[in-house]
Amino acid sequence: MLHPDDAVANKMCALFGRAEARDFLDVDAAIQSGRYTRERLLDLAAAADGGFDRARFADAIGSLRRITDADFDLYGASAEDLAAVRARFADWHSELRS
Numbered sequence: 001m002l003h004p005d006d007a008v009a010n011k012m013c014a015l016f017g018r019a020e021a022r023d024f025l026d027v028d029a030a031i032q033s034g035r036y037t038r039e040r041l042l043d044l045a046a047a048a049d050g051g052f053d054r055a056r057f058a059d060a061i062g063s064l065r066r067i068t069d070a071d072f073d074l075y076g077a078s079a080e081d082l083a084a085v086r087a088r089f090a091d092w093h094s095e096l097r098s
Helices: 004-019 022-032 039-046 053-064 069-075 079-097
Strands: none
Touching: 004 022, 004 039, 004 053, 022 039, 022 069, 022 079, 039 053, 053 079, 069 079
8 A cells, every 4th residue: 555655745746747737736635634744745755756856846836827727627626726726836836936
């Protein structure tokens, strides 16, 4: 059985590598669960992928602005939920860039 930390690390690496709509939702769900902090997720991703780079991760999460709300339709996220997800990732992006 896959440990939850390993599963979340894989989700972070997916976001880092491909940055698709579902990747943002998965990582946001991990944070919103209260089980993981942003810092913990970054540490898990770095441990899982020797090529993980925080600056490149910031670029990946910055790409959310190019993903349309329609790209999230398959996942059933409401407009309100998406606005909150976008705000949280914009904040994280700014935090990583400062």
